[in-house]
Each structure stands twice: as C-alpha cells, then as structure tokens.
Amino acid sequence: MPHSAAATETTTASSLDNNHNSDINFSIRRRPGAASANDDVLKKNGEIFKGAESDRMDATVKEGDDAVAFEYAYRPSSPAHRRVKESPLSSDAIFKQSHAGLFNLCIVILVAVNSRLIIENLMKYGWLIRGNFWFSSRSLRDWPLMLCCLSLLVFPLAAYVVEKLAQWKRMSEPVVVFFHIIITTTSVLYPVFVILRCDSAVLSGVTLMLLTCVVWLKLVSYAHTNHDLRSLAQSTDKSDASPSSLIMEYNYDVSFRSLAYFMVAPTLCYQPSYPRSECIRKGWVARQVLKLIIFTGVMGFIVEQYINPLVRNSQHPLKGDLLYAIERILKLSVPNLYVWLCMFYCLFHLWLNILAELLRFGDREFYKDWWNAQTTDGYWRMWNMPVHKWMVRHLYFPCLRNGIPKGFAIVLVFFVSAIFHELCIAVPCHIFKLWAFIGIMSQVPLVFITNYLQKKFQNSMVGNMIFWFIFSILGQPMCLLLYYHDVMNRKGRMD
Structure with missing residues (x-):
C-alpha cells in the first residue's frame, strides 16, 4: 500500500508536469512549508466556499488549476497553525481590533439595568417631575434677560463699523485696538449687570451667560484676525516677495456678510471664508x-x-x-x-x-x-x-x-x-x-x-x-x- 500510494503521487506529479502546470507543481512541492501559497488560495477562493458543506466542497470549486490547488491545500495533513498569534483579549492585541459587539452588549445591559432602576424608583417615589419643569410663570419675569440677549447684536455691528473704518484708514491701529477692547469688555459686563440686577431663574441666567461668552470669544477672534490680516496686507504692499505674503491665505476685505455668517456658524475662530458642504440633507x-x-x-x-x-x-x-x-x-x-x-x-x-x-x-x-x-x-x-x-x-x-x-x-x-x-x-x-x-x-x-x-x-x-x-x-x-x-x-x- 505505501508503494502504490507513492506510485500514485509520482504518476500525478508526472502528469501535471506533462500538462505544464508549473504553478500547481510549485504549490505541491512547497507543501511542507507552503503557508503563503495556501493563504493565497484561501483568499482567492474564500468567498466561493464560505457556505459550502465539507463533503460537497470539491463540487463547488471552479474547474482547473484552482480546484487542484484548493483540494491539496485542505488535505488532512495541511498545517492548521502557521504563525504566532495572540488571544483577542490579551493586552497586546485588545486595541488592534473592533469591539463593536461588546459595545452593543454593554448598551443592552445598560438599558436593561437602568430600566429596572427607573421602574423601581417610580414604584417607590412616584412621579417627581414638577409641572413647571419646562415652563413656569416665573419665566415671564425674565424678559429683561431676553431683551439683553437680543441687544447683544449691537456689539458685532459696532465691531464691524470699527473694522470698516480701519480698512478705509480712517482710524489708526492703536485707536482700533482701543475700541475693540471697549466693545468686548462691554459685551461681557452688560449681561452680568442685567443678571445681577434681576431676580431671574438660574437656567435663564446660565443661558444668557453662555451666549455672552460665545459672543465675546467671537468678537476677540474677529478683531485679532483682522488685525493680523491688515499686518499681512501692509507687509505685502511693502514687498511682494516677503515671507508673510506666502502664508496669507485670504485677502483683507471687511465684509458684513462674512461677519454675519461667522456670528451664527458653529466656530469661534473667524476667517473670511470656510469650507462648505454641497447641500443640506x-x-x-x-x-x-x-x-x-x-x-x-x-x-x-x-x-x-x-x-x-x-x-x-x-x-x-x-x-x-x-x-x-x-x-x-x-x-x-x-x-x-x-x-x-x-x-x-x-x-x-x-x-x-x-x-x-x-x-x-x-x-x-x-x-x-x-x-x-x-x-x-x-x-x-x-x-x-x-x-x-x-x-x-x-x-x-x-x-x-x-x-x-x-x-x-x-x-x-x-x-x-x-x-x-x-x-x-x-x-x-x-x-x-x-x-x-x-x-x-x-x-x-x-x-x-x-x-x-x-x-x-x-x-x-x-x-x-x-x-x-x-x-x-x-x-x-x-x-x-x-x-x-x-x-x-x-x-x-x-x-
């Protein structure tokens, strides 16, 4: 029996040589250490055999060289362990793969546990949410804060006027800086004064102060950026080959449209133009x-x-x-x-x-x-x-x-x-x-x-x-x- 098996393999090899199938001969001769060849075959035919039964596998393989190579690669003597690997949860490999399934499991557990706690809390203490949580009669007394919020629009307009006068060279740079300091400081102190003078709801005051801080940060960025653009424009006028002209990305132009867009855009850093998406979904x-x-x-x-x-x-x-x-x-x-x-x-x-x-x-x-x-x-x-x-x-x-x-x-x-x-x-x-x-x-x-x-x-x-x-x-x-x-x-x- 061993002799006949050897003779059979010899006959098979010789017939393959006669048919000039050099690629398959190469994979057969490299069989004891043919990890790369087997991996290539596995990748090439992985989609074909994904759902096939083991006893019907040969019937689903396409005819030709790939079928012979695949049949040889999946013989019982084919090595199942080819390289050093770590367990997925080991410290060396845990951050090299996706954990989406575990994340979904955590969400399911979190929802289940907290649902039980919510039901237990409602059974023990009842519904504790007050009827005036979203709106109360006291909110009507916060109209001074509402007016203060609307009046914050004055400060960007004042900053625009100052920058426009600076562009027309009607103001010197120290005067421009002085007026911007006055505008930005007033934009913070005015809402603080209104909130302290009015006995308003805490939530209304926090909302106004958050909006005030956003306006202040935007005004500082607007003044600082335009100051830098003016400096770059002046250095460019003096020497077209100056290094500053190489890094200036925008032309100095005070535009009311760009300021209006900046004041409502989700950014605190001013620039004359921003990257834009194609459409609104x-x-x-x-x-x-x-x-x-x-x-x-x-x-x-x-x-x-x-x-x-x-x-x-x-x-x-x-x-x-x-x-x-x-x-x-x-x-x-x-x-x-x-x-x-x-x-x-x-x-x-x-x-x-x-x-x-x-x-x-x-x-x-x-x-x-x-x-x-x-x-x-x-x-x-x-x-x-x-x-x-x-x-x-x-x-x-x-x-x-x-x-x-x-x-x-x-x-x-x-x-x-x-x-x-x-x-x-x-x-x-x-x-x-x-x-x-x-x-x-x-x-x-x-x-x-x-x-x-x-x-x-x-x-x-x-x-x-x-x-x-x-x-x-x-x-x-x-x-x-x-x-x-x-x-x-x-x-x-x-x-």
Whole structure:
C-alpha cells in the first residue's frame, strides 16, 4: 500500500508536469512549508466556499488549476497553525481590533439595568417631575434677560463699523485696538449687570451667560484676525516677495456678510471664508432634531427624578460628616455622569452638527475621542474643539511668540477658562464662592501629574482612569453639591 500510494503521487506529479502546470507543481512541492501559497488560495477562493458543506466542497470549486490547488491545500495533513498569534483579549492585541459587539452588549445591559432602576424608583417615589419643569410663570419675569440677549447684536455691528473704518484708514491701529477692547469688555459686563440686577431663574441666567461668552470669544477672534490680516496686507504692499505674503491665505476685505455668517456658524475662530458642504440633507436634519428632543427629555427626566431629590436631601459637603459627604457624592456621580454625557451628545454632536448642516459648514470636528484621553491636558485638547482652537490660535501661540514660557502660557489658558466657567455659574446663581474657578485651576497640577504617570508607567489606562475618576466621579458631583447648598442658603437668608 505505501508503494502504490507513492506510485500514485509520482504518476500525478508526472502528469501535471506533462500538462505544464508549473504553478500547481510549485504549490505541491512547497507543501511542507507552503503557508503563503495556501493563504493565497484561501483568499482567492474564500468567498466561493464560505457556505459550502465539507463533503460537497470539491463540487463547488471552479474547474482547473484552482480546484487542484484548493483540494491539496485542505488535505488532512495541511498545517492548521502557521504563525504566532495572540488571544483577542490579551493586552497586546485588545486595541488592534473592533469591539463593536461588546459595545452593543454593554448598551443592552445598560438599558436593561437602568430600566429596572427607573421602574423601581417610580414604584417607590412616584412621579417627581414638577409641572413647571419646562415652563413656569416665573419665566415671564425674565424678559429683561431676553431683551439683553437680543441687544447683544449691537456689539458685532459696532465691531464691524470699527473694522470698516480701519480698512478705509480712517482710524489708526492703536485707536482700533482701543475700541475693540471697549466693545468686548462691554459685551461681557452688560449681561452680568442685567443678571445681577434681576431676580431671574438660574437656567435663564446660565443661558444668557453662555451666549455672552460665545459672543465675546467671537468678537476677540474677529478683531485679532483682522488685525493680523491688515499686518499681512501692509507687509505685502511693502514687498511682494516677503515671507508673510506666502502664508496669507485670504485677502483683507471687511465684509458684513462674512461677519454675519461667522456670528451664527458653529466656530469661534473667524476667517473670511470656510469650507462648505454641497447641500443640506433635510431628512438627516429631521432625524438629528428628533434625537435632540429625545435626549433633552432624558436629561430633564434624570435631573428631576434623581439629581434634585438627592441634592435636596443632602448636607453641605464641607460642613457635615466626611463619610456621609463621600456617600452622597458617589451616589450622585452616576446620574450626574449620565446627564453630562447626554449634554455632550446634545450640544457637541447633535446641535452643532444640525447648525453646521443648515449653514453648510464643512469642518465638523467639534470634538475628538476625548474618552480615550491618557492625560488631563489630552482631554482638554479633545473635549471642546471650538474652544481649544480659539485658545491655541488667540492665546497660547501669541504668548509663545511674545517670549512667554510654555508652562506659564498653559497656566494662562486655564486661568482664562476658569474665569469664564465661574462667570457662567456664579453670576446666574448670584454667588461668588469661586468653586468653578478652583475646579478648573486644579486641572493644572493634574496635567503635570498625569503626564508624569503616563511617562513613568507607559500605560494608556493609568491616566485615563485617573481622568474619569477625578473629573467625572469626584469633581462634578462635588461642585454640584457646593453650588446647590450655597444657593439654598442664599435664598434662605433672602427670605
């Protein structure tokens, strides 16, 4: 039997030689180590044999050389292990593949668990959402804030007039800078004065202050960019071969249309023109609006059903028992995290994309994968791209160009951010305890700590876990409790 088998193989090989099938002979002769040839055959015929039965496989292969090669490659003596491989969940391979299935499983589990908790909460405490959650009679008293919001349009018009006079060379550059300082400063102080003079709802005040900060950032960018464009235009007039003329992408032209588009566009950095999309997808916009309504409702439900009862039944975290304060913070951290994630999704993904689609604004990188941030400064670089680009363009790099050290420039960036966070929270609450300011400035040492840990351990998970714990589990619930009890104490003293 061995002799006949050998004779059969010899006969087969000789017949293949007679038919000049050199490619198949090559694959047969290389059989003991023919990993690459087998892989090529596998790739070539993979789609053909995907759903075939093992005992009928030869019948489905196309006739010719491929059939012979495939039949040989899948013999019982064919090696099943050809190279070194890691398990999919091992530390060396876990980030080299998709985990979409596990992500879907987590979503299913999250929905199931939280549905049970919601039903249990409703059975135990009932429906806690107040009838005046979306609208109340007190909202009618916020008309001064509404008028203040509408009057903010005056400041972009004033900035346009100043830039137009500068283009006509009716103003010197120091005078232009002086007027822009007056305009931008007034655009912030005026809403602050209105909110402090009026006993308005906190939500209305926060909305006005957020809009005020956006207007201020846009006005600064508008003035700074036009100043730079004027400098480039003047240097180009003096020497057409100057290096500045090589990097100038836009002609200096003060246009009211470009300013109007900039004031409503989802960006904080001014430029005379932007990349534009081809058309408006109306069906896509309708779906995003529906998602925005749904997630806004979910966010309101969590706030009213979970967060408000928790903070009302808690003590001041700095005046009570330490263990009690930690328990309240940890209990508040989960619903607060849900609200924060819903806020991010509604604002940075849904609303900004809706606005960009309606305005055909092309650059829609409003955030990056901040959830994978390995360090604290990595998170701040990816979390809010419009603000990050503004800080880099109009604050960080101007500091470096003027000889300011990099470390001090970073501290200055966080200082400006801390001021605006404090304004957006403290002014509507009529409380100046600097909790938001301290919270943002405390990020500065965290930047250096997480950078050090990242370099020391060379592990992307260390800094990421520190970020999630300090920022989401500890920091935000603590600030929420502090401001809530300070507001309640203020109202108690006023009453």
